[in-house]
């Protein structure tokens with residue numbers, strides 16, 4: 493089993509023939525800017541397992557951690573596709589919204605909850621971190 497996805501306009505398609513390492517929701521202020529005020533919802537996959545077909549554009553910024561974060565989107569419709577950190581080039585976070593319906597991925601952790609707006613509803617059933625949690629275990633090979 494695997495996952496397929498496409499941006500809003502269809503110019504960018506992706507395929508992932510693997511299971512994610514983790515699925516997280518991020519409430520940091522930077523994520524709120526690309527998620528229209530809400531959190532981003534992200535499935536972390538090995539970079540090597542993600543196949544992207546179509547033109548993409550990206551934007552880099554230096555996070556408080558000192559790492560360079562890269563966000564990739566469709567240049568035509570702006571749909572966020574994925575993100576990555578210079579500290580962990582072997583992993584990428586795929587935005588759940590880009591994946592085709594039918595998958596059962598859902599966040600099991602909310603991070604940067606200290607930056608969430610007052611109206612945010614956080615699922616009490618999932619693990620919560622006020623800021624950056626420890627990195628997920630390194631994928632095998």
Ligand SMILES: [Zn+2]
Nearest residue numbers: 499501566569
């Ligand atoms: Zn598009």
Ligand SMILES: [Zn+2]
Nearest residue numbers: 518519520523
């Ligand atoms: Zn974030």
